[in-house]
Amino acid sequence: xxxxxxxxxxxxxxxxxxxxxxxxxxxxxxxxxxxxxxxxxxxxxxxxxxxxxxxxxxxxxxxxxxxxxxxxxxxxxxxxxxxxxxxxxxxxxxxxxxxxxxxxxxxxxxxxxxxxxxxxxxxxxxxxxxxxxxxxxxxxxxxxxxxxxxxxxxxxxxxxxxxxxxxxxxxxxxxxx
Amino acid sequence: xxxxxxxxxxxxxxxxxxxxxxxxxxxxxxxxxxxxxxxxxxxxxxxxxxxxxxxxxxxxxxxxxxxxxxxxxxxxxxxxxxxxxxxxxxxxxxxxxxxxxxxxxxxxxxxxxxxxxxxxxxxxxxxxxxxxxxxxxxxxxxxxxxxxxxxxxxxxxxxxxxxxxxxxxxxxxxxxxxxxxxxxxxxxxxxxxxxxxxxxxxxxxxxxxxxxxxxxxxxxxxxxxxxxxxxxxxxxxxxxxxxxxxxxxxxxxxxxxxxxxxxxxxxxxxxxxxxxxxxxxxxxxxxxxxxxxxxxxxxxxxxxxxxxxxxxxxxxxxxxxxxxxxxxxxxxxxxxxxxxxxxxxxxxxxxxxxxxxxxxxxxxxxxxxxxxxxxxxxxxxxxxxxxxxxxxxxxxxxxxxxxxxxxxxxxxxxxxxxxxxxxxx
Numbered sequence: 001x002x003x004x005x006x007x008x009x010x011x012x013x014x015x016x017x018x019x020x021x022x023x024x025x026x027x028x029x030x031x032x033x034x035x036x037x038x039x040x041x042x043x044x045x046x047x048x049x050x051x052x053x054x055x056x057x058x059x060x061x062x063x064x065x066x067x068x069x070x071x072x073x074x075x076x077x078x079x080x081x082x083x084x085x086x087x088x089x090x091x092x093x094x095x096x097x098x099x100x101x102x103x104x105x106x107x108x109x110x111x112x113x114x115x116x117x118x119x120x121x122x123x124x125x126x127x128x129x130x131x132x133x134x135x136x137x138x139x140x141x142x143x144x145x146x147x148x149x150x151x152x153x154x155x156x157x158x159x160x161x162x163x164x165x166x167x168x169x170x171x172x173x174x175x176x177x
Numbered sequence: 178x179x180x181x182x183x184x185x186x187x188x189x190x191x192x193x194x195x196x197x198x199x200x201x202x203x204x205x206x207x208x209x210x211x212x213x214x215x216x217x218x219x220x221x222x223x224x225x226x227x228x229x230x231x232x233x234x235x236x237x238x239x240x241x242x243x244x245x246x247x248x249x250x251x252x253x254x255x256x257x258x259x260x261x262x263x264x265x266x267x268x269x270x271x272x273x274x275x276x277x278x279x280x281x282x283x284x285x286x287x288x289x290x291x292x293x294x295x296x297x298x299x300x301x302x303x304x305x306x307x308x309x310x311x312x313x314x315x316x317x318x319x320x321x322x323x324x325x326x327x328x329x330x331x332x333x334x335x336x337x338x339x340x341x342x343x344x345x346x347x348x349x350x351x352x353x354x355x356x357x358x359x360x361x362x363x364x365x366x367x368x369x370x371x372x373x374x375x376x377x378x379x380x381x382x383x384x385x386x387x388x389x390x391x392x393x394x395x396x397x398x399x400x401x402x403x404x405x406x407x408x409x410x411x412x413x414x415x416x417x418x419x420x421x422x423x424x425x426x427x428x429x430x431x432x433x434x435x436x437x438x439x440x441x442x443x444x445x446x447x448x449x450x451x452x453x454x455x456x457x458x459x460x461x462x463x464x465x466x467x468x469x470x471x472x473x474x475x476x477x478x479x480x481x482x483x484x485x486x487x488x489x490x491x492x493x494x495x496x497x498x499x500x501x502x503x504x505x506x507x508x509x510x511x512x513x514x515x516x517x518x519x520x521x522x523x524x525x526x527x528x529x530x531x532x533x534x535x536x537x538x539x540x541x542x543x544x545x546x547x548x549x550x551x552x553x554x555x556x557x558x559x560x561x562x563x564x565x566x567x568x569x570x571x572x573x574x575x576x577x578x579x580x581x582x583x584x585x586x587x588x589x590x591x592x593x594x595x596x597x598x599x600x601x602x
Contacts, residue, residue, distance in 0.1 A: 044221070
């Protein structure tokens with residue numbers, strides 16, 4: 001496109017006034033801004049003594065958990081929707097026939113590779129029975145790659161750990177589903 | 178046997194050198210911590226606050242950080258790239274550090290100590306490594322020019338385009354700003370009548386009028402020029418990280434890099450020393466330090482403390498400025514040096530010369546009080562007029578707006594519009 005093209009609207013820069021040419025407004029505003037921030041409250045925290053504050057834990061996307069139903073059984077029905085939705089292919093489910101009459105299948109094994117997971121929350125959105133959810137646990141560490149592959153028991157224990165602080169989203173208040 | 182022992186003045190000088198170099202190195206290490214704190218606080222972070230006493234859990238607000246920083250950088254591999262000029266590459270950090278440290282031979286770090294008869298010191302002992310040096314200010318400026326060689330050598334020997342560009346920029350910038358720096362300084366030398374920095378401080382103390390008040394224009398010019406000479410933001414073009422990776426020290430690592438970084442901090446400390454000594458009264462503070470000779474240790478200590486506090490204040494200002502304003506573009510930097518600071522420095526010099534020349538006649542005609550008022554009022558008048566004139570008359574930089582009506586030398590005109598479209602496609 002040429003500079004003379006009629007579709008270009010040219011905006012003229014405002015000419016500098018006397019104060020700007022004397023460098024004064026820049027001087028004052030620069031110094032006051034930095035001086036204000038120098039004494040203002042800090043946004044970082046002294047981790048790990050202090051935990052960072054998670055805005056709304058119910059919509060935070062941290063470590064996964066597998067929810068239990070009222071009888072304490074795993075809620076998952078092994079429909080593979082989460083594994084299909086997962087863009088990182090980090091969910092590995094082995095389904096088998098359910099021993100209970102209320103569903104046909106249940107996961108014999110349910111593994112999430114937390115190192116591959118990108119914490120996008122698609123699994124949570126795909127799940128038709130609200131079995132998989134993301135908690136607000138944000139500091140996930142381990143000593144080996146194997147340790148970071150979470151199996152069914154581990155994911156259920158995350159639920160046991162967080163169920164009081166973060167109730168299931170579709171049933172409790174504040175859920176996004 | 179006694180002939181082999183060094184004489185008393187030698188011992189005194191050695192002790193002073195030891196104290197000064199030790200103090201400066203420690204100060205440079207802790208200023209790095211202060212700089213990191215300031216950076217963090219301005220950015221709403223907490224900053225380094227973990228490292229305290231080693232092997233304990235005592236944290237001391239992170240006061241052990243310089244030790245950790247220093248150990249880390251010393252233990253890093255001292256890597257010399259194969260493509261560099263080895264001799265110059267090794268010499269550059271040594272040159273720059275030696276020059277930055279040697280500058281302090283002529284810079285007083287306090288007033289003086291009272292006589293200590295027990296050690297055989299019968300007179301006042303000035304807190305200055307080379308007290309008899311008549312060319313103190315010249316020494317300082319000569320050595321700060323030699324420090325530029327360190328930057329240039331480093332940039333050249335690195336055989337790296339970023340290092341080279343940093344060195345080039347640095348040479349142009351430092352040469353340009355030495356002139357306003359010298360002009361700001363000349364006013365002070367003219368008023369004090371001496372090139373000795375301790376005499377300049379004494380002159381301010383005895384009159385009670387700091388040169389920042391008597392020569393505001395000189396102060397402004399000197400302040401801006403010393404920011405540029407210390408290569409601090411907003412004039413840190415020699416090592417603009419966003420453009421030049423690390424500038425002249427891109428290819429350096431380990432302890433050689435440490436030497437460069439330390440001498441950069443020493444430049445800032447030198448600039449702060451000079452600003453305080455020449456314009457902010459040195460160790461003088463009204464009603465606290467007195468202005469005569471030092472008789473007691475208390476006075477000596479108070480003067481030392483006042484000087485140190487002022488220097489720390491100026492350094493904190495340096496660090497705050499770093500986060501306050503964006504970097505100048507190179508043409509703006511040069512415009513500022515040659516078209517603004519140079520004329521302002523000349524105006525200041527002429528004003529000071531006129532004031533000093535006609536002060537006796539004024540006192541005789543108007544009385545001492547009015548003469549003093551005129552001697553302060555005139556420079557302030559020149560200060561305001563000069564600043565406003567500089568703002569109104571000088572261009573703020575080159576025009577970067579796109580060309581809408583091509584002139585005879587613009588590409589579109591020469592090649593023709595169709596050619597240009599082809600090029601763009």
